[in-house]
Amino acid sequence: MQLRARLRSPGAIPTSSMADIAFLLIIFFMLTAVFVTTRGLQFRFPKDDPTQVDVQPEEAIHIKIMGEGQYMVDKTPMSLEEMGGYIQMKMDQNPQKPVIIQTQPDVPYFVMIDVFDRLKYLQVEHISIPTRTEVERWKAFGIFE
Amino acid sequence: MKKRHESRRIAPVVPTASMADIAFLLIIFFMLTTSFSPERTTVQLPDSEIRTEVPRNSAIIAITADGAIQFTDGERPSFPLGSPEEIGLLTQEIIEFIPDKEFLIKADRMVRYQLIDAVLDQLRVHGAKRIGLLTEKKVRRGT
Numbered sequence: 284m285q286l287r288a289r290l291r292s293p294g295a296i297p298t299s300s301m302a303d304i305a306f307l308l309i310i311f312f313m314l315t316a317v318f319v320t321t322r323g324l325q326f327r328f329p330k331d332d333p334t335q336v337d338v339q340p341e342e343a344i345h346i347k348i349m350g351e352g353q354y355m356v357d358k359t360p361m362s363l364e365e366m367g368g369y370i371q372m373k374m375d376q377n378p379q380k381p382v383i384i385q386t387q388p389d390v391p392y393f394v395m396i397d398v399f400d401r402l403k404y405l406q407v408e409h410i411s412i413p414t415r416t417e418v419e420r421w422k423a424f425g426i427f428e
Numbered sequence: 429m430k431k432r433h434e435s436r437r438i439a440p441v442v443p444t445a446s447m448a449d450i451a452f453l454l455i456i457f458f459m460l461t462t463s464f465s466p467e468r469t470t471v472q473l474p475d476s477e478i479r480t481e482v483p484r485n486s487a488i489i490a491i492t493a494d495g496a497i498q499f500t501d502g503e504r505p506s507f508p509l510g511s512p513e514e515i516g517l518l519t520q521e522i523i524e525f526i527p528d529k530e531f532l533i534k535a536d537r538m539v540r541y542q543l544i545d546a547v548l549d550q551l552r553v554h555g556a557k558r559i560g561l562l563t564e565k566k567v568r569r570g571t
Binding site for chain 1: 458538
């Protein structure tokens with residue numbers, strides 16, 4: 284009787300392996316976690332109506348991106364800083380003034396983003412990024428070169 | 429004296445019980461912060477200062493530096509496309525059900541604009557309205 288009493292061990296839950304399992308799961312979630320970049324520059328396309336041109340190109344500021352650091356703003360070559368000043372001046376006169384960004388095909392994407400970002404920074408409300416069919420349509424209307 | 433000293437000695441143990449609590453807390457944290465994005469292509473995004481939050485579950489068009497295009501509607505995993513023209517039909521299908529769907533362009537900073545233009549053109553022609561250009565945070569100004 285005495286012997287049996289000594290054999291009885293206190294009841295315990297094996298908790299040491301619990302941590303192992305938990306850390307395994309942590310590692311799994313850490314490795315699968317993708318820190319998604321869900322931020323960026325947003326814009327809207329105008330309603331697609333071939334009979335109507337939403338932006339009047341003759342009234343707009345026309346930025347032509349020729350390459351990195353090479354911008355033609357209203358047919359005048361400017362640096363990004365000069366362009367900022369010029370657009371700021373125009374915006375002070377008329378905050379509703381549309382800005383058209385036209386990028387040459389060979390220019391890297393980030394150059395266009397730099398310009399777009401600068402316009403957003405200057406709080407330009409009407410930024411138009413015409414795509415090639417739009418440019419062709421404008422050319423057909425004779426209001427774009 | 430000797431007897432008393434021996435009875436006070438406790439067996440050395442590492443307290444492992446609380447370890448699991450800490451670990452599970454971390455698990456819950458990672459589970460909540462993890463978002464399984466259907467688009468996992470790694471590209472070097474261009475930088476911008478202005479960055480607005482884009483809606484989740486947007487369609488994503490990823491373009492790598494070598495010009496490869498991946499497309500996802502925001503729910504199913506992304507799949508490769510052969511040419512920008514294929515985006516047109518996919519866009520049309522999505523716009524039919526969700527006219528206000530946002531389309532995100534996740535393009536490498538060195539991609540030639542020609543390709544971006546072709547993609548934007550397809551989106552515009554096939555009825556997409558809202559476009560987002562994904563960017564990274566610009567570290568400093570004037571670079």
